[in-house]
Amino acid sequence: MIGFVGLGDMGLPMASRLLAEGHEVIAWNRSPGPLSALEEKGAVAAADPAEVMSRAELVGLCLSSHDTVETVAFGPSGLFSATDITARAVADFSTGSAEAARRFADRAEDKGVAWVDAPVSGGVPAAESGELIVFAGGTAEGVGMLAPLFEAVAARVTHVGPSGAGQVMKICNQMIAATNVVAIAEATAFARKAGVDVDTLASALAGGFADSAPLRIFGPRMAAQSFSPRLGAISLMRKDTGLVQALAAEIGAEVPLTDAARRVYDRAGDHPDIDFNSDLSALVRLYEDALTQTDEDAGA
Template sequence: MDGIRETGGHAEKLGYVGLGLMGTPMARRLLAAGHEVMVWNRSPTKAAALVEAGAKLANDPHEVARVASIIFTCVTDAAAVEEVVFGRNGLAEAPGAGRLVVDFSSIHPEATRAIAARLRQANGMGWIDAPVSGGSKGAEEGTLAVMAGGDAADVERARPYVLAMARRLTHMGPTGAGQTTKLCNQVIVGGAMAVLAEATRLAANAGIDAARLPEALAGGFADSIPLQLFVPRMVGGIHSPPLGQIATMLKDLDTVIEVARNTSTPVPMASLAAQLFRLAKVSRGADADALEIYKLSGDTD
């Protein structure tokens, strides 16, 4: 069948559970690539557009797992992953032999190792932790970076389907390695958001055109994708659609701090960024765009 990768002599059927800011555009890219996809979301209305695009709608995660051989999940936190996997009509209740879960959620490395082990014991289903970086823009454009933990053969099995949604998939090691890599990513991204907000506010308060910072610094040591992407949005007050929510960034930075404590790793910059995002959560709201951290130091309109 056109657009369907043949694996082991048969076409994989795909499932996608969790259709939020990231899940919806990622599932849409699978459909656009010609793959057969069954979807489920706790709020069924979010699946309507995907069903119109050709997806099949499941009644629960259990039904997704009965139909699909590879199940992608992308939900908010470890509690949501637990509910999808082990809750009523969850993935663990379906036959698991030969099936593989690829979890794009960002959760604690220990949580992903525990969930993977419990699921394998429950029904033999495989697990890859595969958090992503690139935000909703990357999900829409298929430019995400995916960092994976799990068995090498499982990662290679999932690779062609992941690369229908992302630009890069890197196998970082055993289960949990993908989540640990994502924490390193969030140290850099969360810190960059805080630093760029500071630099942008300094420019504005000192009377220069902050919107020209990306142009002025392009090609120099300060140049980066965050500089080019974040600063125009900060200056222009462009926060819809959000690149990521304040609550999500804070969750990840708090996980960084916990893992750092358990590994005796000093993380002073990530800790400061976490406190700034905690202030932003109180000031702007948990669901606000993470780039609204810029508004902590000046105008809030």
């Protein structure tokens, strides 16, 4: 049996993939709605994370931050509070700090469990299709033990190094993705202002140097100003750029583009019609509303 904890935008489709691949799944989630939805598909609903750890052989986590992971894994009723641990390995698909990942791995090892930081890229569409990209940090043995779980949810797993290395690789990914999404929002608003049919923007740029998965996913949504269902929250990208900035300060690296992107994500909290829980495509409102305001000021 495979356990899964955290059934949010990414976790629910990942756990659903496990069921679709024929695995028995025991799951837990803080809010009952997603857990009930997964239960209807055939999963077993656990009373708490400890029950997951005491009944599953492998466990996946997909949570919002390393602070939440620490609580769910090591807090009261957490995974490692189980008196009879049957799980051999845990894959933490959450995005967090490398330092926290190393700390979690040490604590899990003390319990005889392999901990692999395994953050993912590809967004909700890849989670739904089982084609996520996984950056795995930990021991080769731990990564190998988690193969049945990885095979159900991922198109590719790269073992990038020891504990924490997966998280470093993921925030490198987020440096590119975060600035890319901002650039797409900026370009969409710019093109609309210049009189271009922005509905053709993503398809026109397809195959060229500007093409990217974020452009194909979020570009049409920005053009149509269609921001639901949510495929990626502003809050999470904002959190991830903060992780980049924190590590950059620690190692003495310059990240001016990430710094600029973070300022854009911060502005979402001041917008009257969007907030940090909005879809990433809603960032276009920051630029298009600013352009509208500029026109109004010029005509005054």
